[in-house]
Amino acid sequence: MDGAVRDHRGSPRGRAVRALRAGRLQRHLGGLGHHGRQLRLVLHVVSPVREELPRRLRGRSQRRAPGAAARGSETRVKLGNPLAAIFHPPPTPGVLAVFGHLDAAVDAIHQLKRDGHKDFTVYSPLPRHELEDALAQPVSPVRMYTLIGGISGCAIGTWITLYMSYDWPVQVGGKTIGSIPPYVVIMFEMTVLFGALTTLLGIAFNVLLATRHQGTIAYDPRFTNDKFGIFVPASRAQAAPVEALLKRCGAEEVRHG
Known part of the structure; x- marks a missing residue:
């Protein structure tokens, strides 16, 4: 133009x-x-x-x-993605140990607990009750979401049925307007509905937190084959004692994550 x-x-x-x-x-x-x-x-x-x-x-x-030529020659500033801090956080410094035997990994877990380490991750190629007993992990919090959702659904079902009955009262055969027994079915269905929805919400929320945590720590593909692994978050100053402890417990390989 x-x-x-x-x-x-x-x-x-x-x-x-x-x-x-x-x-x-x-x-x-x-x-x-x-x-x-x-x-x-x-x-x-x-x-x-x-x-x-x-x-x-x-x-x-x-x-x-x-x-415009001067601006083109300058280095462009890349804007940060706010979701990157949630789904792709920076790596966590620590020590990763590879074990070839289950007994050595269980012994390392007990030794770490005695030294006061609680926030560490254990990798296993298959479920083993020995690891579960050694970790003694708390019960999953998802059941609390289910309980809260079920109670909320039952309360909402009760309120809806009674409110609609008294808002437009129709008396049939001399029966009471707000009768609880006929409304038990609606209360039950609302309990199941809200309990299921809050259970899915709790699973998604905990999976998101676990994914964010698992994405920041070291990993080895051999943990899906025949090796056990333990990752202990530690700074550079604390890495040396943790590395010595894992080697004493029989770790085949120890490296900084």
């Missing part, structure tokens, strides 16, 4: 076709052009544009060109 206007503006003032006077024109004809109340013939149909406008645009574009 700017180039087309400049080309049109750069044409000489003496037109190739001589202006012809064709009488007086209306005041609004031409709008932006200085036609001098004359009808002029041109080779191409071009919308009337003031000559000052393309000059101003050209000067402004010329002034912007050096600035």
